[in-house]
Amino acid sequence: DTTTGILQPDVAELADIARDHDAYTIMDCVTSLSGVEVQVDDWGVDAVYGSPQKCLSCTPGVTPLTVGDRAREKILGRETDPKSWYLDLAGVMEYWGDDPSYHHTPPTSSLYGLRESLRLVAEEGLEARWKRHRDVAGALVEGLEDLGLELFPDRDHWLPSLNTVRVPDGVDDAAVIDFLLSEYDIEIAGGLGELSGELWRIGCMGHSARHQNVAALLTGMKEALAAQEYDTSAIEA
Ligand SMILES: Cc1ncc(COP(=O)(O)O)c(C=O)c1O
Structure with a gap:
């Protein structure tokens, strides 16, 4: 957490508790991504977002986001339309899919920047x-x-x-x-x-x-x- 400088060490346990209660977990790793350990699958987190401008040292503007199977089903199964086109993840997922349909114009230069920052992470390990x-x-x-x-x-x-x-x-x-x-x-x-x-x-x-x-x-x-x-x-x- 960037406001207090506190690390949450019990993510897997919290995600387990949430799952036991049929709840979902969303993890904000804006300040952690590539700076401290984040294990999305092992910890069983349903959805995770980060940011390029902190530990990735990239320009801001795009949001790294991952959604697990459970959360994906929930999103695709929703009965009411999301209020915002911009945050319509079902639409965004379609855009990423094998048969893409328009959702937004991709910020290509930001994506190239993000790719380069990830390449540097891979190079360092x-x-x-x-x-x-x-x-x-x-x-x-x-x-x-x-x-x-x-x-x-x-x-x-x-x-x-x-x-x-x-x-x-x-x-x-x-x-x-x-x-x-x-x-x-x-x-x-x-x-x-x-x-x-x-x-x-x-x-x-x-x-x-x-x-x-x-x-x-x-x-x-x-x-x-x-x-x-x-x-x-x-x-x-
Ligand atoms: C933990 C955390 N979450 C979310 C945000 C918001 O990110 P952004 O400014 O990219 O919208 C910040 C910004 O510093 C943050 O530190």
Whole structure:
């Protein structure tokens, strides 16, 4: 989840429970696709969508989507027409099928872009890519903890592609965000909703999940905190 930086580790169990109750599961893997493990079939999820612009490091505009047999039957068997032509998955499926009929004009340049990003994933290897995200984000979290900051989720729910840390008391979260952007050209985000002012959200995604970016962020964060008279004893220890 991108708003809280929390990984859901129990997807297979949740999908089982849903199936036992004749319910369906839809998994949002916008922040996880190619950054952390996603096992659509093994976990028994009915429908999954992602995005090209996060861990795939591609341009936005098209949505990777997969629908399992159970969900497909449900979609094809619906008795009322969907309210939106755009979201009519039965129409979209027909368009993908062996005897395609028009549903929309394909965004061909976006599809070529997505294909290239997937080619790069295949070249690196999916498992190797998951490991890179874990290793680089692991170094990021370790460095932030050395600065005295605290990871928001517990370790079992840590999401390497989106790292959330608590804003220490007395520190202005927005001033740190502004400092990193103006001095280091690094954009991190603040918390949303109830967590506004409480968290920083630090992406570690796709091509940019690199140790040199972590090093730059940690240097900038240290300066930004020092500029706010944050107790630097943890930093100097
Ligand atoms: C987990 C999650 N789901 C959905 C979305 C929405 O994706 P989009 O902005 O491509 O519509 C986002 C966007 O950041 C997201 O992080």
